[in-house]
Amino acid sequence: MTELGTPSFKKTVVELLYQLADDDFILACRGSEWLGLAPHIEEDVAFSSISQDTMGHAAMFYGLLEQLGEGNMDELSHAREGSQRKNAVLCEIPNGTGHYLKEPRYDWAFTVVRQFYYSIAKKIKLESLKQSAYEPLAHAAVKINMELHYHILHWTVWFKQLILSGGEAKQRMLEAIIRVEQEFGDVCSLGPLSAEMANLKLIDKEDVLLERFHNSVKPVFHTLSIPYKGSFGYRSGRGRFGEHTQELQHALTTLTEVYRTDPAAAW
Amino acid sequence: MINLESLEDKNIRFMERIEAGEKIEADDWMPDEYRNVLIKLISMHGISEIMGALPEKEWVPKAPTLKRKLGIMAKVQDEMGHGQLLLRVTEDLIKPLGRTREDIMEDLFTGRLKFHNVFHMEAPTWGDAGLIGWLIDGAAIITQTNMLNASYGPYARALKRICAEEVFHAQHGEAIILALAEGTDDQKKMVQEAVDRWWEPLLMFFGPGDAKATGSSKQDVTAKYRIRSKSNEELRQDFFTKYVPRILSIGLTIPDSTMLYDQKQDKWVYQQPDWEKFKEIVKNKGPKSQERLRLRELSYENNEWVREALAQSEEAI
Known part of the structure; x- marks a missing residue:
């Protein structure tokens, strides 16, 4: 069923997998x-389980790329350098100010909103990927989708509870929603090969997925009696096109610190 | 009917239960001494699990492969889970005293509640991340299995689950260490340096042999109430018996040239750690004590608005 023989099919699958893996x-x-x-x-226990x-x-996803001959996972x-990464910029934005080991002043409202929006968008993609023309990806989507159900439950509880408690918490949440929406266009984007992805039936079209996102989130806003704008931007860049913030490079430096000391060694 | 049983009678009946091997439950009557020693022991254990997540947390993002990242994430999550379980056990014990989890955190910040000496130490390389899993968790398994039959039921049950998970942690640590010990010269050096750094803290981990070393010891009380069976020194000897051969077998050395197994005395002879240094470390004067406490304090302060919001929604319900 998979037409990996055609270079354009493979190129498009690879592009999609990099986005999913890097996100x-x-x-x-x-x-x-x-x-x-x-x-x-x-929450430490629950959040670390989700991470x-x-x-x-x-x-x-990196394993699927490895199977396609892209290299070791x-x-x-x-x-891979920052400029080669295909993740949405929203995913790389730091949790707040400070370093994770030194004076971290992390923003829980931003984290809850980012995770809530991201989990829903990811679930919508996975539902579509379950019918993907690339069978190994469709199988992976079935497995991952089961866990996403719990992630969404978790972040929905936080999202609702912090807004419903009113006062400072609600204010912080409303500000975080604006901040996340300013970047969220990038999460919904499928990048430069978006049209090919839909044509090859790897995943539904961007606008179809976006519509499903609005339909999922709007009722939550409605029950919370807060307005849903649903207009998303690319304030800090378009990650699917290789545009990233300095923060990604800083994060990669930490994430690869040990690996880079000897990439050929067995760890 | 009014219960006229005197305090003395209650104490006698309580000790009869202990000696008969019965389990004491959270709502049972218990002497203050028993309650207090449990609170001290379990809150320290619980908070050590939580503070113990911090040295390893440093290595979670830095773990060198996807598999290692996943392994260490799972391990640190388990440690937080143990902390949560033990704090719940402690909360039941402190409830009759009108105290809550907030008080436990407060005690941590003011230094009244201490955490294990090993978690005050630096973990500067990936070798340390492996060694913590292998030997610190290995040492923890030895001390905790010693309390699996503890007279206090809720603690014994929590430990059963904790020990099962600690075995995975020790295997996770051992896998990291073995990869390094069989690796490049730099990797071998990294793991030996980690052993050298952690040897003294590991000896300290089991606590002083007797009260002479540090001026106080709870060993007699915990033995009387059948919370634990072996002494600190017996546990340390068990650790040597289990791990010294393993350390040597992978080509590492132990940084104590005086160490030997004395056949006549049937025990390991070794250089005592500096117990004065131990006393200072557990008073939050270790190399990383203040930095790690600061992380917890900062998170407590930074998330105050979240706690307030949750308290409000609870009221609303």
């Missing part, structure tokens, strides 16, 4: 920087 990889890393710093111990799942998903995740 999860960097967001899982941002999540793991919260370890020990979450609002309470129970671990997300890193696992990244490993599955550790190389793909650790040796």
Whole structure:
């Protein structure tokens, strides 16, 4: 069923897989920087479980790239430069000010909104990928989708609870929604090969996916009695086109610190 | 009917239960001494799990491969889970005293509640990340299995689950160490340096042999109430028996030239750690004590608005 014989099919699958893998990889890393710093111990346990799942998903996508001859999955995740990365810029934005080991002043409202929006967008992509013309990707999507159900439940509870508690929490959440929406266009983008992806039936069209996103999120806003704008931007760049912030480079320096000391060694 | 049983009678009946091997539950009557020693032991264990996540957290993003990243993420998550489980056990014990989790955190910040000496130390390389899993968790398995039959039921049950997971952690650490020990010269050097750094903290981990070393020891009370069975020194000897041959077998050396197994005395002879240094470390004067406490304090302060919001939504419900 897969037409890997055609170079354009393979090129398009690879492009899509890099987006999926790089998104999860960097967001899982941002999540793991919260370890020990979450609002309470129970959340530390839950959030680190979600980040671990997300890193696992990244490993599955990098594994599919490895099968397609793109290189070893550790190389793909650790040796590629920032400019080669296809993740959405929203995923690379730091959790707040400071370093994860020194004076971290992390923003829980931004984190909750980013995770909530991201999980829903990811679930919508996965539902579409379950019918992907590239069968190994369709199989991976079925597995990953099961875990996403719980991620969404988790972040929905936080999203609703912080807004419903009103006062400072609501204010912070509303500001975080604006910030996340300013970048969210990039998460919804499928990049330069978007049209080919749809033509080859790898995934649905961007506008179809976007419509599903609005349909999922709008009712949540409605129950919270807050306005849903649903207009998304690319404030800090278009990651699918290789545009990234300095923050990605800083993060990659940390993430690959040990790997780079000897990429050929067995670790 | 009014219960006229005197305090003395209650104490006698309590000790009869202990000696009969019965499990004490959270709502049972218990002497203050028993409650207090449990609070001290379990809150320290719980907070050590949480503070123990911090030295390893440094290595979570830096782990060199996807598999290692996943492994260390899972491990540190387990440690936080143990911390949470143990804090819940402690919360039940402190409830009758009108105290809550907030008080436990407060005690940590003011230094009243101490955490394990090993978690005050530096973990400067990936070798340390492996060594913590292999030997610190290995040491923890030895001390914790010693309490699996603890008279306090909730603690014994929590430990059962914790020990099962610690075994995976030790395997995770061992896998990292073996890869390094079989690796390049730089990797071998990295792991030996980690052993050299952690040897003294590991000896300290089991606590002083007796009260002479540090001026106080809870060993007698915990033995009386059948919370633990072996002494600190017996546990340290068990650790040597299990790990010294393993350390040597992978080509590493132990940084104590005086160490030997004395057949006549049937025990390991070794250089005592500096117990004065130990006393200072657990008073939050270790190399990383303040930095790690600062991380927790900062997160507590930074998330105050979240706690307030949650308290409000609880009220609303």
